[in-house]
Amino acid sequence: AEMGFNVYLVEKEPSIGGNMARLDKTFPTLDCSACILTPKMSEIENHKRIKLMTNAEIENVDGYIGNFHVRIRVKSRFISEEKCRGCISECEEHCPVYARSEFESGMKLRKAIYVPFPQAVPLVAKIDEEICIGCRLCEMACPFDAVDFFRNDDIVYVNVGAIIVATGFKPYDASKEKRYGYKKFKNVITALEFERLSSASGPTGGKIVINGKEPKDVVFISCVGSRQRDGNKYCSRVCCMFTAKHAFIVKERIPDARVTVVYTDVRAYGDGFEEFYQRVRQRGVLYVRRELDDPIEVIAADEADAAKEAEENSPATACDCGNDEDRENDREPVREDGKNEKAAEKLIVRFRSSSGFHEIPADLVVLATGLEPSEDAGRIADMLHIQRSSDGFFMEAHPKLRPVNTLTEGIFIAGCCQSPKDISESVAQASAAASKCAELLSGSIIKSPEIAAVDAHACAGCGICVSVCPFGALRISPAGKAYPVRECTVLVDEITCKGCGSCAAACPAGAITVNNHKNRQILAQIDALC
Structure with missing residues (x-):
C-alpha cells in the first residue's frame, strides 16, 4: 500500500x-x-x-x-460495523450465554456477543451464532441500535x-500425548496459555497464579509436538527461546521460584539469542537435558510413590511412560471444558536421561508446544x-x-x-x-517458452491431463472455437503453465508435449552423452 x-x-x-x-x-x-x-x-x-x-x-x-x-x-457479525462503537458494556452485560474465550486460550469466559480483545481492529462486536440462544437482550440493550439479527x-x-x-500457524494439540497430563491436570498448561497467564491484559492481570496459588516449583518441557519419530519430524525453531523467555518471566515475578527446563537441545541461533539464554541461566534457571527418546511423564505426586513401587517390582524399564492406553482407564472424570473436576495440588515430572532417573516436583508444568500448519x-x-x-x-x-x-x-x-x-x-x-x-x-510478464503444447489431431478430449495438472493450466474447450478437428480438445493457459510435464506423462494418446523437451530432443541428448 x-x-x-x-x-x-x-x-x-x-x-x-x-x-x-x-x-x-x-x-x-x-x-x-x-x-x-x-x-x-x-x-x-x-x-x-x-x-x-x-x-x-x-x-x-x-x-x-x-x-x-x-x-x-x-x-455476518450480526452487528452493524457502521453503528457499533465497540463499547460492549451494555450488550455484553445483558447476554446470558457464556463460552470460553479463544483469545484467552480458554482460560477466561466470554459472552455470546463479544469483542475478541480490547485493542481489536476493527473494534466491532460479534455474535457467536453457534451458541447464541436468540433471546435478543443484546439488541434491546444496545444504545446505538447496532445489533442486526437479520444481517446476511x-x-x-x-x-x-x-x-x-x-x-x-496453529499450536500443536498437547492432549494428543497423554503422558504430559494436559487436560488432566489444571496445572499443566501450554506455552500460549502461559502467555495469557503472564499478560497484564490476561485472565489474572499478569499474576502467575494456578489453582489460586503462586507456584513455587515450575517445570518447562521442550519439544512437545516437535522432532517426533512418528509425528512432526521438524523443529519448530521458536520453542527454545520462548521457553527461555517464560522461565525469565517466572524468575522476574516470583524470585524465589525454583524453575527447571527439561530440554533436548537449545537452539539459540538468532541475533541476541545466545546472550539471552545465558542471561536466563544466570538468573538461576536449571536446565536438565534428556534425549528425545528418553521416556517422560507428568503424574500427580500422590501417584508417584505407587508408581515407583510398581516400577521396582516390574521387569520393564523404569519410567515406562509410553503406555498411555493402560493409564487411560485410571483417569478422573473430565468436564466439558476438558479439565478434571479436581486438579492435583502437586505434580511430579518423571523422566530418564543419560545422567540417571529424575523426579522433579512441580506446582506448574508448561509445555513448549510446537507449530503446525x-x-x-x-x-x-x-x-x-x-x-x-x-x-x-x-x-x-x-x-x-x-x-x-x-x-x-x-x-x-x-x-x-x-x-x-x-x-x-x-x-x-x-x-x-x-x-x-x-x-x-x-512491470510486464514474460512467458516461458517451455510450456505444454497440445496436438489437436491426436487429442481425444478425455480430460486426464486436466485432472493431473498441479497449476490448473489446462481446460477442456469446445473444438469449434479453437480447433475445428474434434468435438472437444484441451487448451493450455500459456501464462499459468510451468512446463512440468505432468500432462505429457499422463496423456494416453501422446497428444501433449512440452516445448524444447520433445522425445527426439531428449534422446539426442542421451545419444550425445553415450
Missing part, C-alpha cells in the same frame, strides 16, 4: 493481529508485544489504500498472474494482480494450486533463490505458513513478498 497499490486484506478472525496479539512479551529483548503490534494495526485500519475485510474467507480464486478473480465471503453474509468479488498468503492450509493449497511440503507447510519455489515465490506465478507466501519462524523472520519474509508483488505489478 505504501508503494501506491491498492490492497485487500482478508482476515479469517474477527480482528487482525493473529497469534502475536496474544503474546505478552517478545524475545530476546522482552519488548511488549502489544506496544509493537497495536500501532501497526491502527495504521492498517486507517490506510486509504487498504480495504480491510475481517471475519471473512476466500471461497474461490480463478485466473492467473496479473489477472486473478477472487470470491470473498464476509461472514456479504459476497465480494475483486480482481487482483498478485496474492500473498500469510495464514500463520493452519487448519485450512489444505483447502487454500488446493484452491491456489500451491504445493505443500511433507510437513504440510506451503512450499516455496526455491529455498535459496526464490524463498517467497510459489510455483504458481503471482502467488507469494510469508510467515509461518511456509515454515515455523519467529516474528523478525516473518516480518522480513513479508517485506520480501511485498517487494516481489510491487516488482510484478510495476
Whole structure:
C-alpha cells in the first residue's frame, strides 16, 4: 500500500493481529508485544489504500498472474460495523450465554456477543451464532441500535494482480500425548496459555497464579509436538527461546521460584539469542537435558510413590511412560471444558536421561508446544494450486533463490505458513513478498517458452491431463472455437503453465508435449552423452 497499490486484506478472525496479539512479551529483548503490534494495526485500519475485510474467507480464486478473480465471503457479525462503537458494556452485560474465550486460550469466559480483545481492529462486536440462544437482550440493550439479527453474509468479488498468503500457524494439540497430563491436570498448561497467564491484559492481570496459588516449583518441557519419530519430524525453531523467555518471566515475578527446563537441545541461533539464554541461566534457571527418546511423564505426586513401587517390582524399564492406553482407564472424570473436576495440588515430572532417573516436583508444568500448519492450509493449497511440503507447510519455489515465490506465478507466501519462524523472520519474509508483488505489478510478464503444447489431431478430449495438472493450466474447450478437428480438445493457459510435464506423462494418446523437451530432443541428448 505504501508503494501506491491498492490492497485487500482478508482476515479469517474477527480482528487482525493473529497469534502475536496474544503474546505478552517478545524475545530476546522482552519488548511488549502489544506496544509493537497495536500501532501497526491502527495504521492498517486507517490506510486509504487498504480495504480491510475481517471475519471473512476466500471461497474461490480463478485466473492467473496479473489477472486473478477472487470470491470473498464476509461472514455476518450480526452487528452493524457502521453503528457499533465497540463499547460492549451494555450488550455484553445483558447476554446470558457464556463460552470460553479463544483469545484467552480458554482460560477466561466470554459472552455470546463479544469483542475478541480490547485493542481489536476493527473494534466491532460479534455474535457467536453457534451458541447464541436468540433471546435478543443484546439488541434491546444496545444504545446505538447496532445489533442486526437479520444481517446476511456479504459476497465480494475483486480482481487482483498478485496474492500473498500469510495464514500463520496453529499450536500443536498437547492432549494428543497423554503422558504430559494436559487436560488432566489444571496445572499443566501450554506455552500460549502461559502467555495469557503472564499478560497484564490476561485472565489474572499478569499474576502467575494456578489453582489460586503462586507456584513455587515450575517445570518447562521442550519439544512437545516437535522432532517426533512418528509425528512432526521438524523443529519448530521458536520453542527454545520462548521457553527461555517464560522461565525469565517466572524468575522476574516470583524470585524465589525454583524453575527447571527439561530440554533436548537449545537452539539459540538468532541475533541476541545466545546472550539471552545465558542471561536466563544466570538468573538461576536449571536446565536438565534428556534425549528425545528418553521416556517422560507428568503424574500427580500422590501417584508417584505407587508408581515407583510398581516400577521396582516390574521387569520393564523404569519410567515406562509410553503406555498411555493402560493409564487411560485410571483417569478422573473430565468436564466439558476438558479439565478434571479436581486438579492435583502437586505434580511430579518423571523422566530418564543419560545422567540417571529424575523426579522433579512441580506446582506448574508448561509445555513448549510446537507449530503446525493452519487448519485450512489444505483447502487454500488446493484452491491456489500451491504445493505443500511433507510437513504440510506451503512450499516455496526455491529455498535459496526464490524463498517467497510459489510455483504458481503471482502467488507469494510469508510467515509461518511456509515454515515455523519467529516474528523478525516473518516480518522480513513479508517485506520480501511485498517487494516481489510491487516488482510484478510495476512491470510486464514474460512467458516461458517451455510450456505444454497440445496436438489437436491426436487429442481425444478425455480430460486426464486436466485432472493431473498441479497449476490448473489446462481446460477442456469446445473444438469449434479453437480447433475445428474434434468435438472437444484441451487448451493450455500459456501464462499459468510451468512446463512440468505432468500432462505429457499422463496423456494416453501422446497428444501433449512440452516445448524444447520433445522425445527426439531428449534422446539426442542421451545419444550425445553415450
